[in-house]
Amino acid sequence: MKVSIERAALLKAVSQAQSVVERRNTIPILANVLIEAADDTVTFRATDLDIEVVDKAPAKVERAGATTVPAVTLHEIVRKLPDGALVSLTEEGSSGRLTVEAGRSNFSLATLPKEDFPVMASSEYTANFSAPAPVLRRLFDKSKFAISTEETRYYLNGVYMHVSDADGGKVLRCVATDGHRLARIDAELPEGATEMPGVIVPRKTVGELRKLLDDDDAQIAVSVSETKVRFATPAITLTSKVIDGTFPDYTRVIPQGNNRKMEVDAADFARAVDRVATVSSERSRAVKLSLDEDRLILSVNAPDSGAAEEELAVAYGDERLEIGFNAKYLLEIASQVDRENAVFLFNSAADPTLMREGNDQSAVYVVMPMRV
Amino acid sequence: MKVSIERAALLKAVSQAQSVVERRNTIPILANVLIEAADDTVTFRATDLDIEVVDKAPAKVERAGATTVPAVTLHEIVRKLPDGALVSLTEEGSSGRLTVEAGRSNFSLATLPKEDFPVMASSEYTANFSAPAPVLRRLFDKSKFAISTEETRYYLNGVYMHVSDADGGKVLRCVATDGHRLARIDAELPEGATEMPGVIVPRKTVGELRKLLDDDDAQIAVSVSETKVRFATPAITLTSKVIDGTFPDYTRVIPQGNNRKMEVDAADFARAVDRVATVSSERSRAVKLSLDEDRLILSVNAPDSGAAEEELAVAYGDERLEIGFNAKYLLEIASQVDRENAVFLFNSAADPTLMREGNDQSAVYVVMPMRV
Numbered sequence: 001m002k003v004s005i006e007r008a009a010l011l012k013a014v015s016q017a018q019s020v021v022e023r024r025n026t027i028p029i030l031a032n033v034l035i036e037a038a039d040d041t042v043t044f045r046a047t048d049l050d051i052e053v054v055d056k057a058p059a060k061v062e063r064a065g066a067t068t069v070p071a072v073t074l075h076e077i078v079r080k081l082p083d084g085a086l087v088s089l090t091e092e093g094s095s096g097r098l099t100v101e102a103g104r105s106n107f108s109l110a111t112l113p114k115e116d117f118p119v120m121a122s123s124e125y126t127a128n129f130s131a132p133a134p135v136l137r138r139l140f141d142k143s144k145f146a147i148s149t150e151e152t153r154y155y156l157n158g159v160y161m162h163v164s165d166a167d168g169g170k171v172l173r174c175v176a177t178d179g180h181r182l183a184r185i186d187a188e189l190p191e192g193a194t195e196m197p198g199v200i201v202p203r204k205t206v207g208e209l210r211k212l213l214d215d216d217d218a219q220i221a222v223s224v225s226e227t228k229v230r231f232a233t234p235a236i237t238l239t240s241k242v243i244d245g246t247f248p249d250y251t252r253v254i255p256q257g258n259n260r261k262m263e264v265d266a267a268d269f270a271r272a273v274d275r276v277a278t279v280s281s282e283r284s285r286a287v288k289l290s291l292d293e294d295r296l297i298l299s300v301n302a303p304d305s306g307a308a309e310e311e312l313a314v315a316y317g318d319e320r321l322e323i324g325f326n327a328k329y330l331l332e333i334a335s336q337v338d339r340e341n342a343v344f345l346f347n348s349a350a351d352p353t354l355m356r357e358g359n360d361q362s363a364v365y366v367v368m369p370m371r372v
Numbered sequence: 373m374k375v376s377i378e379r380a381a382l383l384k385a386v387s388q389a390q391s392v393v394e395r396r397n398t399i400p401i402l403a404n405v406l407i408e409a410a411d412d413t414v415t416f417r418a419t420d421l422d423i424e425v426v427d428k429a430p431a432k433v434e435r436a437g438a439t440t441v442p443a444v445t446l447h448e449i450v451r452k453l454p455d456g457a458l459v460s461l462t463e464e465g466s467s468g469r470l471t472v473e474a475g476r477s478n479f480s481l482a483t484l485p486k487e488d489f490p491v492m493a494s495s496e497y498t499a500n501f502s503a504p505a506p507v508l509r510r511l512f513d514k515s516k517f518a519i520s521t522e523e524t525r526y527y528l529n530g531v532y533m534h535v536s537d538a539d540g541g542k543v544l545r546c547v548a549t550d551g552h553r554l555a556r557i558d559a560e561l562p563e564g565a566t567e568m569p570g571v572i573v574p575r576k577t578v579g580e581l582r583k584l585l586d587d588d589d590a591q592i593a594v595s596v597s598e599t600k601v602r603f604a605t606p607a608i609t610l611t612s613k614v615i616d617g618t619f620p621d622y623t624r625v626i627p628q629g630n631n632r633k634m635e636v637d638a639a640d641f642a643r644a645v646d647r648v649a650t651v652s653s654e655r656s657r658a659v660k661l662s663l664d665e666d667r668l669i670l671s672v673n674a675p676d677s678g679a680a681e682e683e684l685a686v687a688y689g690d691e692r693l694e695i696g697f698n699a700k701y702l703l704e705i706a707s708q709v710d711r712e713n714a715v716f717l718f719n720s721a722a723d724p725t726l727m728r729e730g731n732d733q734s735a736v737y738v739v740m741p742m743r744v
C-alpha cells in the first residue's frame with residue numbers, strides 16, 4: 001500500500017473512526033483501524049463489534065492495499081502534524097509496519113493483519129429512507145437526555161426510534177425514558193420509512209451519530225432492520241446493532257387528562273430552579289413548586305444547610321397546587337425548550353407532569369413528581 | 373449585620389475566598405467564609421489553616437456585624453444571580469441564619485459562630501517590599517512547573533524565593549526542582565527586599581497568588597518572615613505559611629562547564645518533541661536527540677507500538693552527540709521559552725543539560741538526561 005493524502009482529509013476520517021474504538025480493549029485488533037486503499041480512495045474502518053464506522057477520504061493511491069494500525073496513535077500523529085501537510089502512508093508487505101511520512105516527520109507503526117479485522121456482517125434492511133440532518137438532530141438531541149444509565153434495564157439504554165400515529169397522521173418518533181422522566185419527539189415521516197421496524201438505538205450510537213448531523217444541508221441515508229440501523233453520508237457510514245429488547249409501552253406513561261396549565265418563560269424558569277437548588281448538596285435535590293394565581297414560588301428546604309425561595313410570574317389560572325420535582329430533571333427538561341415559553345400541565349402532586357413547548361405537540365416531556 | 377452589595381463586587385470577593393477553602397473538610401468551620409461588615413466595607417476571610425485570604429469589597433453597611441456561612445454555597449448562589457443585581461446580606465443575631473436576597477430570590481444559609489473561625493496569628497515581617505505584578509508573575513509562572521509532587525521531599529513542594537547574587541549584582545530569585553529538572557528565574561531586586569529571608573512558597577499558595585497577578589499595572593506588597601509570606605493588593609491579602617524545611621543547595625546542580633551549544637526555534641522544537649512522543653504510550657517516554665552539524669534528529673523507539681523520527685535544522689557546530697530525555701520534561705521546558713530561540717548547552721549524554729532563552733541569563737533551566 002502506498003498513498004498520499006491531505007492532512008485535513010486524513011484527520012477528519014481518522015477522527016470519526018478512532019472515536020468508535022474503545023479505549024480499553026482486551027482484543028488488540030479492536031484498537032486498530034483498518035485502512036484500505038484503492039481507486040483514489042482510502043477507507044478507514046473501525047469497530048467495537050457493536051458499532052462500525054467507515055470513513056472515505058480522497059487520496060492519491062500509488063499502490064493499492066490494506067492494513068491495520070492503532071487508531072488512537074494514528075489519530076494523535078495526524079492531529080499533531082502541521083496544517084496543510086501532505087501525508088504519505090506506505091506499507092511494504094513483509095515489514096509489519098506502516099510508515100507515516102509528512103515533511104521531515106517519519107513514523108513507523110506496528111500493524112496487525114487485515115485478515116484479523118472483524119467486519120460486521122451485512123444485513124438485509126427492511127426500510128431505507130432519507131432524512132435531512134437537522135430533522136434527525138432534533139429527534140435525538142431532544143430525547144437523549146432521558147436515556148437510562150441503569151444496565152439492568154438494558155432496553156431503556158437507548159432511544160426508541162419508530163413509526164407512530166399522531167394527530168396529523170403517521171410520524172417518525174424518538175422516545176427515551178429512564179422511568180423518572182420521558183421525552184417523546186416527533187418528525188414528519190420520511191418517504192419510505194413506513195415499513196420501518198421500531199428499533200432501540202444504543203446510547204453510544206446516538207453519540208457517534210451526532211457527529212454526522214452537524215451539516216444543516218446534509219441528507220442522511222437511513223436503513224433499518226430488526227437487528228441493525230445504518231446512517232450514512234457520502235463520506236461516512238455508521239452501522240450499529242440495535243438493543244435486543246422490547247421498549248416498554250410508553251404511551252401509558254404520558255398523561256392525557258392533565259389540565260392545570262402553567263406557562264412560564266423557559267430560560268427564567270431554568271435559572272430560578274438552578275439557583276434555589278444551590279442550597280442543597282444532596283444528589284436528589286427536591287424543588288417544591290407552589291402555584292397560585294399567576295404566581296409560582298420555587299423553594300428548597302435543606303434543614304442542615306439552609307433554604308431558598310424564588311418567585312416567578314407565570315400564567316396559571318387553576319386552583320392552588322404544591323408539587324415537588326428532582327431539580328436536575330426539571331433543569332434538563334426546561335433546557336430542551338427552544339422557544340420562549342414552556343407549558344406545564346399538572347394533574348395532582350402525585351401524578352406525572354407533562355411539559356411541552358408552547359402548543360407544539362411534536363415534542364412532549366413527562367416528569368415524575370417527588371414527595372416534598 | 374445588614375449590608376447591600378453589588379453582585380459583581382460580591383462575586384469577585386467570594387471567588388477568591390472560596391478557592392482557598394478545601395473541598396473536603398473534617399472541621400466544619402473551615403468550609404465557611406467569615407463575613408465582617410463595618411464602615412462601608414465587607415470583608416470576606418477564608419482559610420485552610422495554612423493559607424488565609426482576606427478580600428474587601430465596598431458595600432452599603434446598614435448594620436455592622438459578622439458571621440460565617442459555607443463558602444462554596446455562597447459562591448454558587450452569587451454566581452447564579454443575574455448580572456447587575458443588588459444583593460443584601462442580613463443576619464438577625466439569634467436566628468443562626470444569614471439571609472441572601474436579590475430581586476425575587478431569597479436564600480437562607482446556616483451560619484456558624486464567628487468566634488469559632490480560626491484567624492491566622494499575625495507575624496513580624498522582616499522584609500517588606502513592593503513588586504510589579506508582571507515581575508512576580510514571571511518569577512512564579514516560569515518556575516512552578518518544576519515543583520515536586522513527592523510528599524516525602526516536602527521541602528521541594530514549593531518555589532524557593534530568595535535573594536541571591538548574580539552577575540549583575542543581587543537579584544530576587546525563584547527556584548523550583550523535583551530532582552529531574554530545575555528552573556531558576558531572576559528578577560531585579562526590589563527596594564527593601566535585601567534583608568528578606570529565603571522562603572519556600574507552597575504549591576497551593578503559588579496557585580492562589582496567581583489570581584492576584586493578572587493586572588499588569590498592579591503593584592503587589594510583599595512581606596516575608598521566616599515562617600510566613602504575604603502578598604497584598606488594595607483589595608486582597610493572601611497570607612501563607614511557608615514550608616518549614618531547607619531548600620537544597622541547587623547551585624551545585626546547575627552545570628557550569630557545558631559548552632556544546634545548540635540553538636533551535638523553541639516552538640518548532642516543542643511541536644517535534646510532541647509528535648515523536650506520540651508513538652510511545654509509556655509514561656516516561658524517552659526521546660533521543662541525535663546532534664550532528666546543524667542538524668538535530670529527534671527519535672523515539674517503542675518496540676511494541678512503533679517508531680518515530682523527525683529532523684530539525686538547528687545551529688550546532690560541535691561534535692556528534694546522542695542524548696535522551698523524558699519527553700514531558702523537554703516539552704515543559706521548551707514551552708517556557710517566550711522568545712524565538714531556545715539555547716541548549718550539553719556536556720555529555722550522562723550530564724545534566726542546561727537550557728535558556730537566547731543569551732538571557734535571568735531564566736535558566738536544567739534537565740537530567742535519560743539513558744536511551
